[in-house]
Amino acid sequence: MAVIIDKELCIGCGSCAGACPQAAIDLDGEGKAFAGDACINCGMCIGACPVSAISAPEEEIKADKEWKGVWVFCQQTDSQLLPVSYELVGKGRELADSCGEELTAVVFGYNVWGLDSLIKAGADTVLYAEDRELSLAFEIPYASLMCRLINEKKPAVVLYGATPFGRTMAPMVAAGLRTGLTADCTVLEMDEETGLLKQTRPAFGGNLMATIVCADRRPQMATVRPGVFTAPAPDEKRRGRVEWVPWSKAADKGLKLLDFAAAKEGRKLSDFDVVVVAGRGIGQKKNLAVVKELAELLGGDFGVSRPLIDEGWAEYPHQVGQTGCSVAPKLLISLGVSGAIQHLAGISGAQTMIAVNTDPEAPIFSVADYAVVCDCMDFARAMIEELKGQKA
Numbered sequence: 001m002a003v004i005i006d007k008e009l010c011i012g013c014g015s016c017a018g019a020c021p022q023a024a025i026d027l028d029g030e031g032k033a034f035a036g037d038a039c040i041n042c043g044m045c046i047g048a049c050p051v052s053a054i055s056a057p058e059e060e061i062k063a064d065k066e067w068k069g070v071w072v073f074c075q076q077t078d079s080q081l082l083p084v085s086y087e088l089v090g091k092g093r094e095l096a097d098s099c100g101e102e103l104t105a106v107v108f109g110y111n112v113w114g115l116d117s118l119i120k121a122g123a124d125t126v127l128y129a130e131d132r133e134l135s136l137a138f139e140i141p142y143a144s145l146m147c148r149l150i151n152e153k154k155p156a157v158v159l160y161g162a163t164p165f166g167r168t169m170a171p172m173v174a175a176g177l178r179t180g181l182t183a184d185c186t187v188l189e190m191d192e193e194t195g196l197l198k199q200t201r202p203a204f205g206g207n208l209m210a211t212i213v214c215a216d217r218r219p220q221m222a223t224v225r226p227g228v229f230t231a232p233a234p235d236e237k238r239r240g241r242v243e244w245v246p247w248s249k250a251a252d253k254g255l256k257l258l259d260f261a262a263a264k265e266g267r268k269l270s271d272f273d274v275v276v277v278a279g280r281g282i283g284q285k286k287n288l289a290v291v292k293e294l295a296e297l298l299g300g301d302f303g304v305s306r307p308l309i310d311e312g313w314a315e316y317p318h319q320v321g322q323t324g325c326s327v328a329p330k331l332l333i334s335l336g337v338s339g340a341i342q343h344l345a346g347i348s349g350a351q352t353m354i355a356v357n358t359d360p361e362a363p364i365f366s367v368a369d370y371a372v373v374c375d376c377m378d379f380a381r382a383m384i385e386e387l388k389g390q391k392a
């Protein structure tokens with residue numbers, strides 16, 4: 001539903017039209033502003049109007065049975081779906097199964113490769129909008145199209161990867177639909193009694209976990225950082241359908257993408273199958289070289305807890321945890337890490353975890369598969385010796 005413009009108050013200055021990212025506002029024959037169909041109700045014009053002539057419609061979204069199914073927005077870059085898309089499709093499948101509903105993966109792009117892989121990962125339907133204009137992920141047209149599709153098809157739940165792009169687009173959709181959005185969830189589950197999505201995330205500086213529900217508005221929306229959930233193994237026998245959705249070109253007004261330069265970056269910590277994480281228990285900066293050597297011998301990379309970043313021992317991309325990155329490797333070796341809640345938020349997706357700590361009561365042991373109580377540097381050196389012996 002579009003914003004409401006009070007014609008009596010409107011002075012026809014055009015500030016609202018200039019502020020509208022959708023180019024949805026124009027002046028009518030009497031020089032008064034009006035909002036067209038492209039309006040996504042984002043509210044940019046409301047702040048821009050000097051005479052407070054614009055307001056948001058008081059639309060009552062009933063959380064009724066009309067809103068059904070789980071959607072996952074699957075981001076692509078260079079026509080390749082990002083790994084977080086599969087991680088969320090896996091989680092989306094679980095949520096959809098627990099309420100007996102369908103799972104839909106939503107993809108916008110051009111020549112996007114491997115749509116059927118989303119079906120093999122658990123989707124029943126892939127909603128696909130294709131256009132050259134959509135090849136570069138650009139928040140404004142994507143948010144506008146997403147709002148339109150959600151209004152048409154009414155999903156109960158929508159999940160987004162908390163990538164820089166997802167973190168920008170999802171709030172635009174939430175504002176456009178006047179619904180809630182819980183950022184950086186680490187646990188998602190359906191409440192069997194109420195049918196509500198329980199969205200759990202660290203709160204109050206990470207000192208407690210808060211579970212949030214969106215009881216009155218729809219859809220219920222959440223973002224999840226890459227690496228929090230594990231992508232499911234593809235099921236080659238799964239069948240589903242790809243439904244093409246129409247896309248109409250946005251007007252050439254408002255914010256316009258002129259060019260795009262991809263950041264030159266190598267493999268990220270979250271891309272590795274093996275991660276060796278060092279905590280304050282390694283004692284000295286020079287011991288990080290031993291940790292790196294162990295990680296390399298295992299074909300992986302090293303991560304660190306936050307104090308090591310604060311000390312300047314390692315660069316920020318290696319920080320694991322709530323304010324660093326999340327990792328979901330096949331094997332995680334944790335050396336001298338206590339296991340604070342903010343750290344655990346970044347390693348919950350690890351498939352197998354070996355934790356080494358001198359304190360048998362260290363909280364890290366409560367999430368580890370193998371607990372080793374000893375000096376972590378002795379452990380790391382012994383492993384290096386063993387691995388080198390195997391290679392010789």
Ligand SMILES: Cc1cc2nc3c(=O)[nH]c(=O)nc-3n(C[C@H](O)[C@H](O)[C@H](O)COP(=O)(O)OP(=O)(O)OC[C@H]3O[C@@H](n4cnc5c(N)ncnc54)[C@H](O)[C@@H]3O)c2cc1C
Pocket residue numbers: 205206278279280281282283304305306307319320321322323324325335336337338339340341342343346356357358359362374375376377
């Ligand atoms: C808002 C907020 C966000 C945060 N974000 C993050 C984050 O993203 N990532 C993060 O890691 N932290 C984060 N923190 C900090 C977090 O609360 C902890 O302080 C931090 O994780 C502790 O790091 P640590 O386990 O390396 O150090 P410590 O808590 O000091 O633990 C060191 C451990 O090493 C053990 N040890 C000591 N010597 C040895 C030895 N020789 N061999 C084996 N074990 C030994 C000790 O028994 C101890 O368990 C955040 C905090 C806040 C408030």
